[in-house]
Amino acid sequence: MDDLRNKKVLLVTTDGRVVVGILKGFDAQTNLILSKASERAFSTDSFREIPQGLHVVRGDTIAIIGEIDEEKDDAIDWPSVRADPIPAIRI
Amino acid sequence: MLFYSFFKTLVGQPVVVELKNDMLIQGTLVSVDQFLNIKLDGVRVEDERKYPHVASLKNSFIRGSVVRYVHIPATAVDTALLQDAARKESQQPK
Numbered sequence: 001m002d003d004l005r006n007k008k009v010l011l012v013t014t015d016g017r018v019v020v021g022i023l024k025g026f027d028a029q030t031n032l033i034l035s036k037a038s039e040r041a042f043s044t045d046s047f048r049e050i051p052q053g054l055h056v057v058r059g060d061t062i063a064i065i066g067e068i069d070e071e072k073d074d075a076i077d078w079p080s081v082r083a084d085p086i087p088a089i090r091i
Numbered sequence: 092m093l094f095y096s097f098f099k100t101l102v103g104q105p106v107v108v109e110l111k112n113d114m115l116i117q118g119t120l121v122s123v124d125q126f127l128n129i130k131l132d133g134v135r136v137e138d139e140r141k142y143p144h145v146a147s148l149k150n151s152f153i154r155g156s157v158v159r160y161v162h163i164p165a166t167a168v169d170t171a172l173l174q175d176a177a178r179k180e181s182q183q184p185k
Contacts, residue, residue, distance in 0.1 A: 001152055010148055014157065016112065018144045030128070030154055042144055059154075063110060066134065066151035073147035083143050089111045089157050 001026050004067055009034070011057065012064040016086035018042070020068065021055065030059035042083045049078065063089055093180045097173060098123035098161075107137070107162040108153055114142060116151065127155035 004023045011019045011034070018041075021034030037052040101120050108116045108129055115138070118131030132150045136142045145151075 004152070010145065012145065014112075030152075040144065060156065062154050063112065063157040064116070064145070064148075064151050064153050066145070066148035068147050069149040070147075072149075076143075076146060081143050083141065086114070086142065086144055087112045091111065 001030075001065070004065065008068045008070060008073075009065050010068050011062060012086060013057070013061050014063050014089040015061070016088045018086065019052070019055070019057075021052070023065070027059070030062050030065075032057040032059070032062065032065070040078065042081065042085055044082055044084060047079050047081050092125070093176060094127060095123060095125055097176075098127065098129075101163060101167055104164060104167050106131070106164075108158055109160040109162065110153070110157050111159045112157070116153065118151065121150070124155075127158065129153045129155065129158065129161070 007023060009021065009023045017039055019034065019037055019039050021037035023032060024035050025033040034055045034057060037055040039050040039052055041048040041050060102122060104120050106118065106120050108131065114136060116131065116134055116136055118134040121130040121132045123129055130152050134148050134151045136145050139146065
């Protein structure tokens with residue numbers, strides 16, 4: 001994950017939440033520090049972007065982390081996107 | 092360590108990772124680690140209409156603990172060799 005340091009990343013958590021932020025730090029357990037974090041809350045009738053500020057995320061709640069393609073991200077009109085929330089991870 | 096070594100032989104192959112939340116993520120295997128965390132390049136989620144949430148991802152790190160399956164091309168594996176190695180590994184005293 002070294003190549004993701006200080007990049008804008010998108011995170012999917014095990015409870016199906018989507019968070020974007022700048023990856024400031026991480027460790028072997030994938031605990032993360034995200035700055036300028038903001039949750040993207042999707043639903044079939046609305047979209048909300050909820051600012052979260054500086055966040056520490058515990059590694060075992062993480063499903064996916066990826067680098068955001070800023071061009072693609074800016075091209076999408078997020079407030080108009082409607083979708084069911086991502087399902088939670090089930091063992 | 093067997094499966095870690097196995098996945099290392101698949102670096103560069105196109106794979107589909109199925110997560111425990113039923114998401115299917117397609118991409119090229121870039122790397123794997125001892126926890127079977129998977130890094131993929133050029134990711135695409137299978138059902139793009141259902142999962143617009145991740146439309147802007149170019150690559151992804153998938154935590155090993157959330158993986159259900161890794162679908163790999165049949166031609167990428169020598170199944171006889173893998174079966175043999177697995178048998179030997181299971182016979183090792185641990």
